[in-house]
Every structure is written in C-alpha cells, then in structure tokens.
Amino acid sequence: MSYMFELGDETIWSPTNRVGQLYIGMLRATADVLEQPTGLDAVSEDLYDIDLSAFSSLVRRMLSVRTESVHPYMWRLLDGVLPICVAMVERAGGTVIATTEEEAAYLAEVHAMDLPMAA
Numbered sequence: 001m002s003y004m005f006e007l008g009d010e011t012i013w014s015p016t017n018r019v020g021q022l023y024i025g026m027l028r029a030t031a032d033v034l035e036q037p038t039g040l041d042a043v044s045e046d047l048y049d050i051d052l053s054a055f056s057s058l059v060r061r062m063l064s065v066r067t068e069s070v071h072p073y074m075w076r077l078l079d080g081v082l083p084i085c086v087a088m089v090e091r092a093g094g095t096v097i098a099t100t101e102e103e104a105a106y107l108a109e110v111h112a113m114d115l116p117m118a119a
Helices: 017-034 052-068 072-079 082-091 101-113
Strands: 004-007 010-013 040-044 047-050
Touching: 010 082, 017 052, 052 072, 052 082, 052 101, 072 082, 082 101
Parallel strands: 004 047
Antiparallel strands: 004 010, 040 047
C-alpha cells in the first residue's frame, strides 16, 4: 500500500504508507503555522489531488521562511519537508524560483540531493 499524490491523471509521488502519513502530518503542521493552505486535497485517506498553484505558493513561502530565519531549529524542521515539496513541484511541471542568493543556494542544495519521486 502507498499514498498517491496526483496532478490530473499523473501520479507525482507514491511513497509508502508510513512515509506518506508522516509527510502529510508535517506538511499540514507547516501550513498551519504559516497560515496557508497545503494545496493538497484529500480524495481518500491515502489519495491526494495537487492544486499546483496553492501548493507552489506554500512551497514558495516555506522557502522564504527557511532562508530568512536565523533560528537553527526552524531550519531543521523545514528541512524535513521542504526538499520533498520542491521535488514534487518540479515533478508536477512547476518551478520554484529563488528571489535571493540564499534561496538560490538552498535550492542548489536541494537539487544536489537528487530526490527520486517514484510514481
């Protein structure tokens, strides 16, 4: 069994159940703190449709908070979910655009991780 994150008819990511549960929990908590929608609409317990515009907006905000914060615990907490989100936006055909040198450096680190998004 696995979770499914879909954009239209395309599966963007299909992690195992435990990974999917953890990701959803972390994303929801982050979105709540940042007071933004997740951009993921639950179709069932383990199937989510992606609203790419709303999801990209959250990812953009997460990136901004991550690079503007001086708090090392904020960095580590966002590092648990943000790289996966960047990979999902890009796999869905979107782009996360850096607006500062710090954001560009962070995105370079994320891209160096080469996160597979197995569908």
